[in-house]
Amino acid sequence: GNSVTQMEGPVTLSEEAFLTINCTYTATGYPSLFWYVQYPGEGLQLLLKATKADDKGSNKGFEATYRKETTSFHLEKGSVQVSDSAVYFCALKGSGGYQKVTFGTGTKLQVIP
Amino acid sequence: EAGVTQFPSHSVIEKGQTVTLRCDPISGHDNLYWYRRVMGKEIKFLLHFVKESKQDESGMPNNRFLAERTGGTYSTLKVQPAELEDSGVYFCASSQDLMWGLNTEAFFGQGTRLTVV
Numbered sequence: 159g160n161s162v163t164q165m166e167g168p169v170t171l172s173e174e175a176f177l178t179i180n181c182t183y184t185a186t187g188y189p190s191l192f193w194y195v196q197y198p199g200e201g202l203q204l205l206l207k208a209t210k211a212d213d214k215g216s217n218k219g220f221e222a223t224y225r226k227e228t229t230s231f232h233l234e235k236g237s238v239q240v241s242d243s244a245v246y247f248c249a250l251k252g253s254g255g256y257q258k259v260t261f262g263t264g265t266k267l268q269v270i271p
Numbered sequence: 272e273a274g275v276t277q278f279p280s281h282s283v284i285e286k287g288q289t290v291t292l293r294c295d296p297i298s299g300h301d302n303l304y305w306y307r308r309v310m311g312k313e314i315k316f317l318l319h320f321v322k323e324s325k326q327d328e329s330g331m332p333n334n335r336f337l338a339e340r341t342g343g344t345y346s347t348l349k350v351q352p353a354e355l356e357d358s359g360v361y362f363c364a365s366s367q368d369l370m371w372g373l374n375t376e377a378f379f380g381q382g383t384r385l386t387v388v
Contacts, residue, residue, distance in 0.1 A: 201379035247314060261314035
């Protein structure tokens, strides 16, 4: 079945540091890939997505590129802010017919001033 | 527009007791999903309603869990009797379109943190 593997957290960075959160997946066909973010006390929000190979999703300074050859969808941001502190979830939805969304374990990011 | 609302935000119950979680989806969203995150692990799918019908309940862990969506509006998830391993955060999401992720987005509630002691 489909699965998503994320790097373990927590990740602690200083403000303005470069962020990478690794995500790899296992799925047949051509899944759609997502990053969701959960800020403290809030629900999950879609951060960005990519629906086909080599697509780059971007939002709020975050980017992730759908790499089919490495089955990866790493999340990056060039300069993090304290307000980016949250839990980040990588997810995928399989292709073809009805498919559930499969989430990773989540990576907690803490940005310190 | 109101978002997805879940009640309660926190619940602490003793093993063997019953707890009912509620989810109010966004108005007009036919699709409603329940997910659970246990002890920092991955968010796992529980079930999916289309209106009042269960489209997929393959993720329900056992028969102690009962989900309903009478009238196709709000949904409840009852755990009876609760066990220690049921502790976690229960998320509800709703979407307008069945093909969540491709053409439309699913919107999540803030979750209910359930602690069974």
